[in-house]
Amino acid sequence: MPEISPTIGIGELARRAGCKPETVRYYERIGLVGDASRTEGGQRRYGEEAVRRLTFIRHARDFGFSVDAVRELLAMSDQPDMPCQEVDAVAKHHLEEVESRLQRLSALRDELRRMVSQCAGGKVESCRIIEVLSDHQLCISEAAHKGAHDLG
Amino acid sequence: MPEISPTIGIGELARRAGCKPETVRYYERIGLVGDASRTEGGQRRYGEEAVRRLTFIRHARDFGFSVDAVRELLAMSDQPDMPCQEVDAVAKHHLEEVESRLQRLSALRDELRRMVSQCAGGKVESCRIIEVLSDHQLCISEAAHKGAHDLG
DNA sequence: CTTGAACCTGTAGTTGCTACAGGGATTATG
């Protein structure tokens, strides 16, 4: 598979992968993508392979993988003969994190909903939102709404 | 209500509000909390009001409000006679953000689950995780798993 | 050959803290 000579500039690469030129240069600086070939004038030129790699990176980032995790995934995908247990492990670990974030976030949503529904347009003085946020006993994701008003 | 003279140090204040002294000094620097009174030796001393304010800030932050949003909330709570429409608006806006984050996150979770379940221990070559992340068509939260391999 | 868009490097800013280094203040104990 003869890689045709790199012809697209950093702007188009970025556009096709869904990010900005600055981001590409940043990824180059931190070594997520290799150094691009350059024109005589010193401008970067890329081929399709770069588009694929950058797209991979952007998707992984959109999926919430950290740059370090992406680095691992890239290293693994560069070795196609490796069994994919490690890939799986990275994804599983990430899945766990996502699930715990989801739990906390939905607890937060419930609390915010209750706040909003209880703020019926009175004065700030008696605003439940302010009150809840001021509450000393409040502890997010547990006991957030049980026995809130039996103190003081 | 006579505010008794400020007696606690920054460490205890931080502990009681659930953060670190550095964070308190940071909040002072960015103007979220006012300048504390000082001992002759120059150490900060706080009273109960500071504990309440800092607790409020910490809770709001834990709830995911940005520092700017907290600033708004504080400004509003400092004016108890104001109708709480604006407080409500800030909370509602935040609720919307949380709900959209939740949606994206749960789409992500579904995708990760599918990834993980489809990676049955083959080689990286044929790993669905890598494949999905490389997929040009992939668009998070829609069409994430249809028609993946038709690009040269 | 000229224009204008795209590109270059390097540095600094963003958010919300956290972690030092290298001192001084306060407090508890002997």
Next chain:
DNA sequence: CATAATCCCTGTAGCAACTACAGGTTCAAG
């Protein structure tokens, strides 16, 4: 009163993961 153990001070630099300039160069089209 001396001393040790904490606490606290300022100032700076670091973290993630970019983003946004400034001030200059190159490229592609007309």
